[in-house]
Amino acid sequence: MKSLRAQLAADPTIGAGNVLGTVIAHGADLQGPGLTFDTAVDHFPAEHPLTLGELDERVQARTAWLREHGIGRRDVVAIWATEAADIVLSFLALTRVGAIPALMNGKMAPAIAEEYIRRLRVTGVLADAEHREKLSEAPILAEPKDVGTGDPAEAPEHYRHHQDDPVVITHTSGTTGVPKAVLHTHTTLYAALKHLLTMPQAQGTDRILNALPIPHTATILMVNQVLGNRAEMLLLSSQDAPNVLRQIERWKPRGVYGFAVTWAGLAREDLSRHDLASVRMWFNTGDCAHEPHIRKLVAVGSRETVTRQGRTTVPGSHFIDGLGSSEMGHNGFHVTHTIDSQHYGRCIGKPYQFAEATVLDSRGEELPAGKPGLLGFRSPSVSPGYWNDSVNTYRFRLNGWFLTGDLVYRDETGHFFHLDRVPDAVAGFEGPQLYTSMSEERILAALPEVLDCTVIIVQEDGRFLTDVLLELSQDADPAADRSEPVRRAVGEEVAATIRRIAVIGEDDVPVTVTGKVRKVALRQERLDGVAAGAGVGR
Structure with a gap:
């Protein structure tokens, strides 16, 4: 008899929109692992390891609420919340009725969130108490927790997905402004997982701590992966x-x-x-x-x-x-x-x-x-x-x-x-080859006292100028001259463009909602004459 993983790999109907229901349909033990969240789920306390059956029942309750409120096939519903449970359970329920959940990072600036929602042309928004107060024009459906008050016995039959059906919209990190809305289908977001099901399960994947941003594509992948592997996973909201x-x-x-x-x-x-x-x-x-x-x-x-x-x-x-x-x-x-x-x-x-x-x-x-x-x-x-x-x-x-x-x-x-x-980067196919990420890698490898660093390249008066921002360990001397080791580390081509080497604090660099450095903003600061930290080298 085939293992459950082999059955899933061979099932032509499985995809990112129906993994939970398909795993159960193939006979997975309802007392086996579902998901564990770091906050309460309805009447279950925080960190209660939901069984597969308990997880399905909580999703069915949300499915019933959505149908009762007219949400169904092809409705785009944005989810703006912080807690992992609010986002993941809403995703599972919305896909079950054929809707398209659009997951939003809770750290997104309100003005950008409003514009992002407008561009999605949503049917409605599920926003938690903190975030619904930040929206002035978006059509609020409810708070995600309210959706859990539905009667699971009234849940409709699982929507039958075609392989090309859209199942989720996530967004990029937004390093250049309003994030791009990335669409995935029933097939695309499960293609890699289906391949992995045909391979031996890697060590360490039987009990997973999910420290990925919850609204990111990667978390949806992980939810579906652990359900198929019948593994345990704790999802962190922070x-x-x-x-x-x-x-x-x-x-x-x-x-x-x-x-x-x-x-x-x-x-x-x-x-x-x-x-x-x-x-x-x-x-x-x-x-x-x-x-x-x-x-x-x-x-x-x-x-x-x-x-x-x-x-x-x-x-x-x-x-x-x-x-x-x-x-x-x-x-x-x-x-x-x-x-x-x-x-x-x-x-x-x-x-x-x-x-x-x-x-x-x-x-x-x-x-x-x-x-x-x-x-x-x-x-x-x-x-x-x-x-x-x-x-x-x-x-x-x-x-x-x-x-x-x-x-x-x-x-x-x-x-x-x-x-x-x-x-x-400044890297045409001819001319200078100036790379910020590779320069950061080389500086970190060469200077052990540097915990993290950011390199920015700007163009002024026809010249390329490079600023190097160093975050140091607590026992490092911020006044020490590190110009020579930094220049040796980055190589001659980048070294010739260095304008400033500065020591900064951990919070002095602007980042996106997923923690990526906003180098576009830093370049603009440099062009406007604003420098973070104190210069310690030329």
């Missing part, structure tokens, strides 16, 4: 490093999933003072992570390995890095680090088996190994486009490839290396 550390010590996960900003936060802490022994694996998505942050994480925890004496547990965990985005639908690449790793230098590894990648010039021609260019990506997991925005949908397509907005190169072995985001 992803700040102290909260993540507390929950690792209390809940003892074997896998922790997050963004690069969370790893940077954890690396600021003295990890030797915390009990992180349970962790087998750290999984990063979004931007690739920095080497010094990874090295601090793989030094803790433990992992299983195979030796001549058989399977054994050794000190030090795995860190799975790569590159992903809402549009890609899943990490497109993967590379694994341990305490013995030497393959850093912003290596994002090779594409997953379900994906293809290449390096392109501006005309869409493929470039040879060693030549930097635009990252082109092709996969059944890629979003079909941006909701109500055909201009950007087609702008990011070139010669049959999706353009991720990243600059990369690949080596002769097929490994890809990330250089920068396109808007942040």
